[in-house]
Amino acid sequence: MTYAAGRHFLQIPGPTNVPDSVLRAMSAATMDHRGPEFGELGAELLRDIKPVFGTTNPVVMYPATGTGAWEAALVNTLNPGDTVLAFETGHFATLWQELARSFGLEVDFVPGDWRHGASPEAVAEKLAADTGHTIKAVCVVHNETSTGVTSRIPEIRAAIDAADHPALLLVDTISSLGSIDYRHDEWGVDVTVAGSQKGLMLPPGMSFNAISDKAIEASKSAKLPKTFWDWAPMLAANERGFFPYTPNTNLMYGLKEALRLLDDEGLENVFARHARHAAATRAAVRGWGLEVLALDEREYSGALTAVLVPADADADKVRALILDRFDMSLGAGLGKLAGRIFRIGHLGAFNDLTLAGTLAGVQMGLKLSGLPADPRGLQAALDVLGEA
C-alpha cells in the first residue's frame, strides 16, 4: 500500500464513518463492568437509547453484530416448527429467512424482484388466508441495504390489524435506525432489530432488540434453544444497568457520545438530512443517465442509493477504479445483484460537502469507465443541496 493523502471516503452503506468525538470517547480506559461506575453508564444508555427506537419499552443490547440480533429476535419469541412470513426484498431478507430455517422454522418466503419493499397487500392476503393462525411472526427488513429500498412498516402493521391476526411483527432496522424515520411503539412493532455500525455512527460489534410487551409475553413460552441471546437474564441484569456477561465497554462509551450527537441534532433533523441527501443522490444518478434500482418513490431509501449500470458493464470494475483513483469505497452489488449495481452510502456522520465529494468521485469514476456520466448529474445534486 502506498500512502494516500487526505481522508479515505468510506461511502459503503455501513459500517459508516465514525465521528472523531465518538472515536475519542472510545479511547478512554476500559472500566470494571461489574463496578458501580459501570452500572450508572449502563442504566443511562439503556434509558437514552429508547427514543432512538421510538419506544418506552426495554431495549436489549448485545456485544454482537446485527446477525446476532436477528437470531435473538427469533429464538426469544418462537417455538420449533412455527411458521413465519417473510418477503424476498433482497440479500438481507434472504439471509434472515435462511437463519430462521436453520432453527427448523417454516418460512413462507414471498418472492420479490429486489426492487420493491414487502407488499402490505401480500401481508393482508397471506394473513387473511391463515384462519388457523399458523403464522406466528411477520419478518420485514425496513431498509434493504442490498437494494436501497424500504418497506412501509405502518402499512404492514395496518394489514396485520385488518386481518385481526395475532402474529408478531419483527422488523430489521439495521440500516435505517438513526437515519430513516422509525417508531417502534407507534407502529406496533414487536421486536426491532438494530446494529451499531450504520445510523448510530459506531464501529460494528453492538446490536439491539427493542421489545414490545407482547413479545416479552411470547418469550415466556418460547422454546427455541438459546443461552447467549436469552432476554430473561438480560432484562433482569439491565434493571440495575448491568449485563449477564461482559458487555463491549468501550463501544458503550462511543454509544453515549453518539446518542449525544443524535440528540443534539434532533432526530427529526437527522431524518430530514438523510432524506435530502438521498434526493440529491437520485438527482445525480438520473442526471448522469443511469437508473436508480428502487422503483417506487414511496420506498426510496434515505440511507443509501443503489445504482444500476448498463447491462454490458461491470459495476465491480467501476468500484475498483474509484477505489484505486479516488480512495473511495462504494458498496458492492450483493447476491443476484453482484456486478449489476453499486451502492452509494449516504448515512451516518455525513454532510452536504461529503455528499458533493462522493458524487464528484462517482461521476469521475463513471467517466473514466466509459459509462454514462453526464456532468449535469453532479450539477443536479448540487442544485438540490443549494435549495433552502
Ligand SMILES: Cc1ncc(COP(=O)(O)O)c(C=O)c1O
Ligand atoms: C439490513 C441488514 N440486516 C442485517 C445485516 C447483518 O448485520 P451484521 O453484518 O452486522 O451481522 C445487515 C448488514 O449489513 C443489514 O444491512
